[in-house]
Structures are given as C-alpha cells and as structure tokens.
Amino acid sequence: MRYSGFRVIKEALTGHKGWTAAWRDPEPQTHYDIVIIGGGGHGLATAYYLAKKYTKKRIAVLEKGWIGGGNVGRNTTIIRSNYLLNGNEPFYELSLKLWEGLEQDLNYNAMVSQRGILNLFHSDPQRDAFVRRGNAMILNGADAELLSVAQIRDRYPFLDFENARFPIKGGLAQHRGGTVRHDAVAWGYARGADQHGVDIIQNCEVTGFRIENGRCKGVETTRGFIGASKVGCAVAGSSGRLMAKADMRLPIESHVLQAFVSEGLKPIIPGVITFGAGHFYCSQSDKGGLVFGGDLDGYNSYAQRGNLPTVEDVCESGMALIPALGRSRLLRMWGGIMDMSMDGSPIIDRTHIDGLYFNGGWCYGGFKATPASGLVFAHLLATDTPHEVATEFRFDRFRRGYMIDEKGMGAQPNLH
Amino acid sequence: MIINHPLLGPRDAQEFTYLGDASLINRPDWQATDAQDQFYDYLYLRNNPAGLHRELWFHEIGDRSWLVVTRDTVTHEITKVEMASDVAKEPGRNQ
Numbered sequence: 001m002r003y004s005g006f007r008v009i010k011e012a013l014t015g016h017k018g019w020t021a022a023w024r025d026p027e028p029q030t031h032y033d034i035v036i037i038g039g040g041g042h043g044l045a046t047a048y049y050l051a052k053k054y055t056k057k058r059i060a061v062l063e064k065g066w067i068g069g070g071n072v073g074r075n076t077t078i079i080r081s082n083y084l085l086n087g088n089e090p091f092y093e094l095s096l097k098l099w100e101g102l103e104q105d106l107n108y109n110a111m112v113s114q115r116g117i118l119n120l121f122h123s124d125p126q127r128d129a130f131v132r133r134g135n136a137m138i139l140n141g142a143d144a145e146l147l148s149v150a151q152i153r154d155r156y157p158f159l160d161f162e163n164a165r166f167p168i169k170g171g172l173a174q175h176r177g178g179t180v181r182h183d184a185v186a187w188g189y190a191r192g193a194d195q196h197g198v199d200i201i202q203n204c205e206v207t208g209f210r211i212e213n214g215r216c217k218g219v220e221t222t223r224g225f226i227g228a229s230k231v232g233c234a235v236a237g238s239s240g241r242l243m244a245k246a247d248m249r250l251p252i253e254s255h256v257l258q259a260f261v262s263e264g265l266k267p268i269i270p271g272v273i274t275f276g277a278g279h280f281y282c283s284q285s286d287k288g289g290l291v292f293g294g295d296l297d298g299y300n301s302y303a304q305r306g307n308l309p310t311v312e313d314v315c316e317s318g319m320a321l322i323p324a325l326g327r328s329r330l331l332r333m334w335g336g337i338m339d340m341s342m343d344g345s346p347i348i349d350r351t352h353i354d355g356l357y358f359n360g361g362w363c364y365g366g367f368k369a370t371p372a373s374g375l376v377f378a379h380l381l382a383t384d385t386p387h388e389v390a391t392e393f394r395f396d397r398f399r400r401g402y403m404i405d406e407k408g409m410g411a412q413p414n415l416h
Numbered sequence: 417m418i419i420n421h422p423l424l425g426p427r428d429a430q431e432f433t434y435l436g437d438a439s440l441i442n443r444p445d446w447q448a449t450d451a452q453d454q455f456y457d458y459l460y461l462r463n464n465p466a467g468l469h470r471e472l473w474f475h476e477i478g479d480r481s482w483l484v485v486t487r488d489t490v491t492h493e494i495t496k497v498e499m500a501s502d503v504a505k506e507p508g509r510n511q
Contacts, residue, residue, distance in 0.1 A: 240464030249461040253436065254489070299434045302466040302489045307417060309430045342460045398460040411459050414434060 003107055022187060023194035028201045031227035032060045034381055035219060037206050037242065038235035039063025041072035041182075041367065042359055044189035044200070045374020046234055046381070048106075051196035053375075054382035059198045060228075061190075062221060064205035068186030071237050074304070074336035075367040076259050076291050078272050078283065080117045080177035081142045084133045087392035087404035088345060089140040094389050095372030096142070096176060102371060108188030110180050111286065116271035117177030118147065118156070120321075122166040126276055130172040137174070147171045155270060158324050166277035166320060177272060179283055179291075185370055209246045209356065216246075216355040232357040232381050234373075236346075237337035239360035241302070246353060251342040251398050252361050253413040256301040256335045257293065258310055262328040264288035273321070280317035282325075289331060292318055296338065296364070298414045305335040338364050344416030345404035348377055348386070348393040357381055358395070363416055419473060419485060420497050431477040437462055438470035438484045441504050466490055472500060 001007070001020055011018050034050060036043045039061045047061045061067075079099050081092035103110050121127050134144035152171050153161065161168045190200055201223070208220040209231070218227035235242050240254050265288045272283040282292040294314035297306040311333065318325045341347060341361030346369065348359045359377045362369060376387035386393070392404055398411075409415040417429035444454035469489045475481050482500035487493065 238466075240462070241466045244463075244465075249457075249463060251460040251462070253462050253464050254466075299487075300436070300464065300469055300471060300489050301492065303492055307429070307492070309428075399456050412436070414436075 003109075022191040023200055026199045026201065028060065028062075028204060028221070028223050028226050029058070029199070030225075031218070032199070033057035033228070034059045034230045034232065035226060035228035036061045036232045036234060037219065038070075038233065039067035039186075039190070039200060039202065040070045040234065040236075041068070041185050041189065041370040042236065042373045042377070043234040044186055044193055045370050046232060046359070046377040047198045047200075048189045048193040048196065049375045049378035050382060051193055051198050054378050059193075060226070061193065061198060061200045062204045062206055062219070062226070063200070063202045066202050067190050067200060068183055071336050071366060072186045072370070073183055074259070074334060075182055076281070076283070076293050077179045077182045077285075077367065078117065078177070078281070079112075079180055079368040080174055080272070081368075082117065082119065082133065082137055082144065082172070082174045082177065083406060084136045085404055085406055086140075088406065089136060089142065091372055091376070091389040091393075092369065093137075093140050093142045094375070095369050098371030098375065099180065100176070102188070106188040106192045108184065108191060110184040110188050112178070112180045113286075114176050114178040115283075116173060116175045117274070118152070118171045118173045118271060119274045119276060120152075120159075120168050120171045121276045122169055124169070127169060134172050143174055143176050145173045145175065147173050156273065158268065158322055159273070160321060160323050163320060179272065179285070181286075182367060189374070206242065207245070211246060211353055211356075214354055216353050228355075230355050230357065230381055232359065232377060234359040234377065236339040236360040236362045236366050238302075239339045239358070243358065246351070246356060248351060250361070251347075251395075252339045253300050254302055255296045255298070255338050255340045255414055256303060256306045257296050257338050257364050258306040258314070258333055258335045259291070259293040260311075260314065260333045261285070261331050262290040262325075263331045265290065265328060268324070269322075275317055275321040278317035278320065280314060280321055282318065282322065290325070290328060296340070296414055297335075302337055303335070304337060338362070340413035340416060342398055342411040342413060343403035343405040344407055344409065346373070346393050347395055348373065348380060348390050349395045350380070350384070351395070417492055417494065419483065419494060421475065421478070421483065422497055422499055423481070424479060427475070427478060429473075431475060432473040432483075433476045435472040435474060438472055438500075438503065440472060441484075441500060468495070
C-alpha cells in the first residue's frame with residue numbers, strides 16, 4: 001500500500017478500515033540466500049538496499065526482540081557529515097545524501113528535518129582545527145560554514161557567550177545536518193524491505209553459527225536452524241557477544257552511553273548545538289523536549305543503564321553552555337550499549353570465515369550512518385567487494401597500522 | 417558504583433579512572449619472534465564479555481594505586497578487588 005495525503009483523507013472518510021499491516025510476520029524458512037542478523041536500523045537498511053538494488057535472492061532479517069527495539073530506538077537522532085578524515089567523510093556524506101532522499105525513496109514519513117548542526121569552538125587552536133575540518137568537508141562535497149560570534153549571537157542568543165573559562169569564539173555549522181524520527185527509520189526500512197520480499201523474523205535470537213570447514217552454513221536460532229549462503233551481522237552494541245559464538249575476538253569494547261530528554265518546552269533551540277569545551281550536545285525534538293547527551297560512562301558495560309556521576313557531568317556541561325537548561329526538568333534518561341572500536345571508526349568487512357560478514361564498531365555515531373551503512377553492507381554482501389566509500393572500514397586496518405582515528409586517541413575505546 | 421579498595425576500604429568509583437581489560441598487565445615480549453602478532457592481539461583485540469570482567473582501575477584521586485576489579489558487565493556488580501601489583505606478581509614476575 002502506498003502512503004499519501006490522498007490515502008489519509010480517503011481512510012479518514014471510510015472509517016480507517018483499509019489500512020493493512022506495514023510488514024508481514026512470516027515463519028522462518030529452512031534456507032535463505034542471505035541472512036542478516038539484527039533487525040535494527042542498519043540490518044533493515046541492509047536488507048532493503050540488498051533487495052532493491054542488488055539481488056533478487058531470498059533474504060531474511062533475524063531479530064531477537066522486536067525490530068527497532070535496540071540502538072535505533074535509543075539514540076539522540078542526529079544526522080550530520082562533519083568528519084575530517086578521508087576514510088570517513090565520503091561515507092558520511094553519502095549517508096547524508098541518502099537521508100535527504102529517504103522519505104521519497106521509502107514512501108514513509110521519517111520526519112527528516114535539516115535544521116542544521118553547530119559545533120562551537122572556544123579557543124584559537126580549536127578554531128584552526130575546525131577550519132581544517134570544514135575545508136575537509138567542503139573538499140568532499142559536504143557543506144560547512146564558519147560562523148562568527150555575532151552570527152551565533154543572532155541565532156542562538158541563549159548561549160553563555162561570556163563564560164569565564166570557555167567563552168564562545170565561533171562555530172562550524174553544517175546547515176544540512178539535523179534530526180530524524182529514529183523509530184520511523186526502522187519502520188520505514190522494514191516496510192520497504194518487506195515490500196521487496198524480505199522476510200523479517202522477530203523474536204528469533206541467534207544462538208550460534210554453523211561453521212564447517214571454515215565456511216558459515218547458517219545460524220542456530222531459538223526458532224531452529226536457518227541455513228544461509230551468506231550471513232551478515234549488524235548488531236552493533238552486542239557485536240562482542242554475537243561474534244564470540246563464531247570464536248572471534250574483535251577490536252571492540254562495549255560501553256554504555258546515556259541520553260536525556262527534558263519535559264516538553266516551547267521552541268527554544270533551533271537545530272543541534274555541540275559544546276566544544278566539554279562533551280555535550282543538545283537539540284529540541286518536535287514534541288518540545290530538549291534531547292541531550294555527553295560522554296560515555298567509561299567502563300565496559302552491557303547494561304542498558306548508566307550511573308549518576310555521568311548524569312551530573314553531562315548536566316554540568318549543559319549548564320556551562322546553556323544556563324537556561326537549569327530551569328527545565330528532566331523527563332527521562334536511558335542508556336544504550338555502544339560498540340566502541342579501537343580507533344573510533346566502524347568496521348564493514350568480510351570475516352576470516354567464508355560467508356560470514358560483519359558490520360559494527362559504530363561507537364556512538366551509528367544512527368547518522370544508517371542509510372549508507374545499509375547500502376555499503378548490501379554492496380559487500382552482494383558483490384564480495386567493499387563499496388567505494390567504505391574501502392577503509394576493514395578488520396585488518398589495525399594490524400596494518402591504517403587506523404581511522406578522528407580524535408587521535410589511540411587504542412583506548414572509552415576516549416573516542 | 418563503589419569499589420572496595422583492598423587498602424582504603426569502600427571508595428566511590430568517581431575517584432578512579434578506567435583503563436580496560438586486566439590482560440593489559442601482561443605486555444608481550446618485544447623480542448619474541450612473533451612479537452608483531454602478539455602486540456596486535458594485546459593492543460587491539462578484546463574478549464569483551466557480557467558477564468564477569470576483570471579490569472584495571474586507577475585510583476587517580478586517591479592513593480594512585482592500580483586495582484584489578486572483577487565486575488559483572490551486565491549488572492555492574494563488583495565481586496572482587498585486588499591490587500594490580502599482586503595480580504602482576506602472581507605468575508612469578510618481580511614487579
């Protein structure tokens with residue numbers, strides 16, 4: 001069924017009896033050509049682009065809970081492509097371009113809102129670094145503009161410009177950045193994939209891989225064995241847990257990241273703002289809640305909740321940037337599990353096991369990457385060669401010394 | 417989280433900084449013939465378990481000792497705290 005304004009009016013006049021389920025709930029078959037583990041944004045996007053662009057083969061997405069119940073439903077919904085390094089920026093710029101056409105492509109309202117993102121800087125060296133980054137973005141076809149303090153004052157009068165320790169000296173803006181309704185991304189991709197014949201199988205947890213003579217033959221699940229010629233894993237957050245079943249050790253640690261939403265307020269914050277002197281970012285949702293977050297808790301964790309010292313730290317950073325924040329009350333907060341890789345960049349690659357493919361290590365930048373991640377992982381699964389914008393996201397980059405370390409932190413995952 | 421320091425008693429985890437898996441104590445021998453592979457494993461690969469995890473914490477705002485904390489990564493419950501120097505000396509090292 002195609003969604004449209006006309007359809008909404010027609011259904012409203014006929015008692016909403018014509019709507020059908022957005023995707024089927026099929027029983028798993030005994031064999032698929034391609035099985036994708038993980039019914040989150042990346043897994044569903046992979047299935048969608050595989051079925052739409054690359055192959056007519058039989059494809060299934062296996063999800064242990066319900067689709068969109070993991071990190072795609074637990075993030076702070078920001079999209080942007082303001083990266084520095086050549087290994088990253090073309091990929092994220094492709095992702096942003098895909099976001100721009102996503103709703104028409106999927107025929108689904110994902111509420112893509114390009115309200116802009118502003119990265120503030122507070123010192124001269126930081127300005128130099130941001131100028132360099134802006135130039136790298138422009139060279140890769142993205143948009144970037146350096147804003148003066150006067151320009152920022154005009155649009156964001158509520159910021160603490162005269163903070164004694166961290167006065168605002170300017171900012172780097174990407175006007176095409178913004179926010180997206182995150183759940184709708186999962187639902188839109190699920191509906192699109194389903195329409196192209198993908199079986200989305202929920203409540204089906206993968207308990208093991210069947211590997212014979214170095215080749216993956218399928219997966220053991222809570223709903224029985226499912227054979228597959230190729231298996232793609234897209235379970236960022238739980239990558240360590242899943243790949244351990246294939247006896248793989250990854251260059252990844254799992255960490256907990258907390259996020260926060262305030263009570264609903266009238267519009268105050270246009271776009272997304274990030275603090276340059278601490279780790280804090282904030283936007284306002286369409287419902288009016290201020291959505292913000294900051295640093296990781298900093299220790300390995302698979303618990304989807306964090307601890308109070310980080311809450312205090314994030315709120316202190318927020319108060320240093322936006323003093324008015326202190327007048328709003330926190331509505332809710334939650335934690336999500338991040339695949340923190342050793343250089344802060346993702347991995348989309350074949351594994352040493354034939355027929356087993358891996359997509360993970362998204363650190364806390366997975367949401368914005370969803371469309372491009374799906375596209376390039378689909379490309380890899382279909383053609384066995386990396387997509388041209390993902391040639392550096394390889395497993396062996398650590399062994400070879402070709403890290404994509406945006407922050408220059410080295411192999412210390414909780415600092416990326 | 418409260419870390420029960422073997423010398424100082426229960427201390428708030430805020431006083432500590434976190435390094436990572438306790439296997440980082442065992443730096444490979446740089447003169448070994450397969451040192452390159454060993455260092456790749458040591459530096460980049462992690463077991464990253466969901467469950468009990470032995471990990472290094474540094475008492476930065478305290479006595480500046482390194483501790484090996486055994487903690488459940490699913491519940492955050494801490495079951496054992498040892499001095500890292502004791503753990504390091506166990507296999508027969510002198511420091």
